[in-house]
Amino acid sequence: MIEAYGDADIFFPTDFWLLEKIDHYCSGWSNEHTGSRSSKPVKKRRTITLDTAAFMEEFGLPIKTKTRSGYNPLLDDFKNTKFYLSVPTHNTK
Template sequence: MLLTSNVFFFHGSSCLSELYKPLKDPLIKRCVEIIEMDKEHVSIGSSAVSAARSIWSKIFPKPRRSWIPTGCLQLLEVLHGALPKMSLIASDFSYLPDVRIAGDRAPLVSTKKDGSSLDHSSYIDAKGDADIFFPTDFWILERMDHYCSGWMKVQKDTSSKQGKKRRTIILDTASFMEEFGLPSKTRTKDGYNPLLDDFKNTKFYLSVPTHNTK
């Protein structure tokens, strides 16, 4: 399957379009390998099914548009390079409602005008006056974290250096607040609790080293 990346180019002075090119960007390649890595591990126990799927996909290839978190990978690479024994707490939207753009992990592109929001069906429509929100795939975030720590490696990585596995957990916001917050202090008279009832589409990611931090 030929992987392609999307880039912008201008037609004239103001119009934007997409240009498809063979995938060569090393950052995008690393990101794709990390995302596909776990699928390879899962298929070890079901080689017959995996082989059948592989043959089927080659005969009937199915194009798929995906949005990959290259910025997240870059950030984790920098953090692990500078602070290999860090403890990390991150929070973000795990999904976004009413997304009109196609593809896995597609963003919500929205413009607010005269107090009303307008959701776009293409990110190309965002020309400086639109907000672009990407949901975080916490499953991928966890694998990127393990990869950047040096513990999880892609098959092509033949380096001998092996990092330490990190202890990680993913919690929805309500569970995180019940565990680490004080929800009893924020409950209103009618039973509503903003710590537990708001932001149902957000999660927390906690990651700490399992080895000696001294």
């Protein structure tokens, strides 16, 4: 029997507060960390952290993954995981 590659997911513990700070710093969307007194408006990012069930409710199709017994792996599995979403809050033209 040949084992299929990619059959296991690997998750790492994440400090979401720190991830948000790094995201804002590296993307150049906020200069509040620099103490800059520039007259240019500070660009902001909208960030949100959702647990897996909330993310799947919002962006998945949980009605299509429910089993006959009522178990829904899309919502019931991975209760200790989260999704980090980050988007600019203005038009980026």
